[in-house]
Amino acid sequence: MIEATGLTKVYGAYRALDRVSFEVRKGEVVGFLGPNGAGKSTTMRILTCYNSASGGSAKVHGYDVFDEPLAVREKIGYLPQRAQMYGEMSVKEYLRFVADVRGIDDASFNKRMRNIVEVCGLGTVLGKDIRQLSHGYRQRVGLGQALIHNPPILILDEPTSDLDPNEKAEVLEYIKEIGKDRTVILSTHNLGEVEESCARAIIISKGRVVADGAIDEVRARGGRVRYQLLVDEKAALRGTAPSNEEVSAALGAIAGVLSVKELPTDDRAHGFTLLGNKSTDLRGEIFKLCVEKGWLLLEMRRDIQKLEDVFKSLTKGDEAADRLRTAAPADEDDEPADEDEDDDVEDEAGEDASDDDDASDDKADSKDED
Amino acid sequence: MSTTLNIAKREFRSYFDSPVAYVVICLSLFGLGGVFFNYNGGFWQANRASLEQLFVQIPRALSWIVIPVVTMRLIAEEKRSGTLEMLITLPVKDSEVILGKFLGAWGLVLVLLGATIVYPALMFGAPWNLGALDSGPVAAGYLGLALYSAAAVAIGLFISALTESQIIAFFVTFVVLFFLHVLGAGAVLSMLPQRAEYVLTFISFDSRLASFMRGLVNTRDVVYFLSITFGSLIGAFWALERRKWN
Numbered sequence: 001m002i003e004a005t006g007l008t009k010v011y012g013a014y015r016a017l018d019r020v021s022f023e024v025r026k027g028e029v030v031g032f033l034g035p036n037g038a039g040k041s042t043t044m045r046i047l048t049c050y051n052s053a054s055g056g057s058a059k060v061h062g063y064d065v066f067d068e069p070l071a072v073r074e075k076i077g078y079l080p081q082r083a084q085m086y087g088e089m090s091v092k093e094y095l096r097f098v099a100d101v102r103g104i105d106d107a108s109f110n111k112r113m114r115n116i117v118e119v120c121g122l123g124t125v126l127g128k129d130i131r132q133l134s135h136g137y138r139q140r141v142g143l144g145q146a147l148i149h150n151p152p153i154l155i156l157d158e159p160t161s162d163l164d165p166n167e168k169a170e171v172l173e174y175i176k177e178i179g180k181d182r183t184v185i186l187s188t189h190n191l192g193e194v195e196e197s198c199a200r201a202i203i204i205s206k207g208r209v210v211a212d213g214a215i216d217e218v219r220a221r222g223g224r225v226r227y228q229l230l231v232d233e234k235a236a237l238r239g240t241a242p243s244n245e246e247v248s249a250a251l252g253a254i255a256g257v258l259s260v261k262e263l264p265t266d267d268r269a270h271g272f273t274l275l276g277n278k279s280t281d282l283r284g285e286i287f288k289l290c291v292e293k294g295w296l297l298l299e300m301r302r303d304i305q306k307l308e309d310v311f312k313s314l315t316k317g318d319e320a321a322d323r324l325r326t327a328a329p330a331d332e333d334d335e336p337a338d339e340d341e342d343d344d345v346e347d348e349a350g351e352d353a354s355d356d357d358d359a360s361d362d363k364a365d366s367k368d369e370d
Numbered sequence: 371m372s373t374t375l376n377i378a379k380r381e382f383r384s385y386f387d388s389p390v391a392y393v394v395i396c397l398s399l400f401g402l403g404g405v406f407f408n409y410n411g412g413f414w415q416a417n418r419a420s421l422e423q424l425f426v427q428i429p430r431a432l433s434w435i436v437i438p439v440v441t442m443r444l445i446a447e448e449k450r451s452g453t454l455e456m457l458i459t460l461p462v463k464d465s466e467v468i469l470g471k472f473l474g475a476w477g478l479v480l481v482l483l484g485a486t487i488v489y490p491a492l493m494f495g496a497p498w499n500l501g502a503l504d505s506g507p508v509a510a511g512y513l514g515l516a517l518y519s520a521a522a523v524a525i526g527l528f529i530s531a532l533t534e535s536q537i538i539a540f541f542v543t544f545v546v547l548f549f550l551h552v553l554g555a556g557a558v559l560s561m562l563p564q565r566a567e568y569v570l571t572f573i574s575f576d577s578r579l580a581s582f583m584r585g586l587v588n589t590r591d592v593v594y595f596l597s598i599t600f601g602s603l604i605g606a607f608w609a610l611e612r613r614k615w616n
Contacts, residue, residue: 048459049459050455050458050459050613050614051613051614052614052615070461070462070463071461073460073461073462074461076459078456078459080452080455080456080459082452083452083456084451084452084453084455084456085453085456086380086384086453088384088387088388089380089384089387097376097380098460100372100376101373101376101377101460101461101462102460102461103372103373103461145456
């Protein structure tokens with residue numbers, strides 16, 4: 001359905017996209033992930049024929065985005081980032097306008113409207129001017145206009161940015177509903193959303209695709225497993241309760257433990273996150289250690305690395321590489337490394353991937369890079 | 371074509387969704403009325419059943435206020451607010467966007483021009499019957515105004531497509547149209563050598579409009595206004611296409 005081959009976009013000396021290739025098959029819901037300025041919006045604008053690529057090609061529904069832009073746009077519904085619509089029009093007028101431009105007749109418009117009002121929850125605001133709507137409702141209208149012609153492909157650029165958690169959850173719910181019988185590609189820098197609503201993820205960083213596959217596959221790319229445990233701080237089976245350092249040192253000494261990081265806890269327990277390889281299960285060893293020492297193990301949890309960790313390690317390593325590249329006397333790329341071509345500036349606060357309690361990035365930086 | 375008309379319709383209606391259209395039309399009609407009857411001795415001193423004053427003043431009112439106001443937001447505002455991306459990613463050609471916006475804005479100006487027909491209708495028809503009006507120059511004058519306003523709106527549209535700022539679009543359009551008017555003024559021409567005078571007269575709006583006012587529809591003037599219109603529309607189209615490569 002969507003096929004990008006070697007897409008490159010150059011703004012002056014700045015390379016926003018560097019040979020980006022991927023394919024989205026019919027019926028897939030794909031998350032297009034990347035930090036701000038990674039090139040997500042640029043890619044989407046090329047796919048919707050708003051911008052042209054400097055190199056490479058892309059096909060949407062079999063049509064070339066450069067040669068047949070109108071045919072491409074007929075087949076897609078597009079919701080740009082922070083969708084802006086004509087504020088002075090009412091919701092119904094706006095949808096009518098979009099339908100007119102798309103050449104939809106009255107009968108099918110009315111039929112589609114019923115469906116859209118239901119799916120996007122627009123019933124109460126149809127007569128209101130768009131400028132009076134809250135951000136969440138505007139986003140729903142944006143989704144509505146993208147669906148008005150019942151397109152086989154939906155391209156959504158950060159559909160949940162700037163929404164509050166309730167609105168976010170709602171919009172995601174709509175997307176899930178819509179994605180049941182459509183091909184959807186949605187960009188975001190919020191990983192939770194991808195895990196929730198997409199089956200597949202493409203991670204892009206600094207204009208390059210750094211990972212592409214089913215969510216589980218991508219998640220497994222880190223090749224690590226995380227263990228979280230709580231050890232009682234006040235009591236023990238035998239002797240005195242252990243100190244923080246004691247537990248930390250003993251855990252670090254177990255063969256196969258890659259890192260130990262303390263978790264913030266209350267004064268009843270010591271909490272730790274351990275990182276181990278996927279091939280070895282450390283739970284037995286940890287349990288044995290606690291029994292040997294006479295510690296009270298309150299909780300132990302093992303989970304495959306979160307997508308967030310993989311994302312961090314992939315994109316962070318890339319940034320490091322990028323810094324090296326700009327430090328070298330290279331002839332291209334004299335822009336600052338964090339130059340942002342698709343005006344995401346206000347989203348910086350939304351970079352929420354950093355406050356997590358994980359230990360992965362300490363060691364993950366230089367590994368799994370490709 | 372229907373896409374173009376849909377865009378034009380939306381554009382035209384949007385003027386009436388905000389106070390812009392009402393303010394512009396009312397103020398222009400009041401202003402014109404005042405100028406027509408009082409400025410420079412006004413209508414009564416001339417003592418002729420002629421609308422010449424009207425045809426001299428309308429283009430100036432249009433160029434110096436109305437058209438810059440009407441065209442400044444056409445593309446600039448859409449670019450700034452981001453609605454352009456929504457519009458262009460619908461199945462529309464860039465040329466249809468330009469043409470639709472042009473027709474929408476020109477439509478509003480034509481409505482305003484149409485409203486000025488109230489003057490001759492009231493004065494020379496019922497209720498005041500001020501005399502027999504020579505309808506030839508009036509018809510030619512209105513044709514000239516329609517052609518002139520097409521050219522001026524196209525220029526405004528082109529300038530609006532070059533920037534993201536309505537204010538810049540307003541001032542640049544104002545300055546360009548201002549000069550296109552005053553270039554042909556006698557005071558300017560008398561300061562210049564013969565050859566320059568010829569060139570300036572050739573490109574001046576005022577001198578082009580003069581023959582229409584006298585009832586003379588000259589192909590050269592028609593072609594002149596049409597060329598400016600098409601040239602500016604092509605310029606605007608090119609300015610809109612530019613986004614693809616920037």
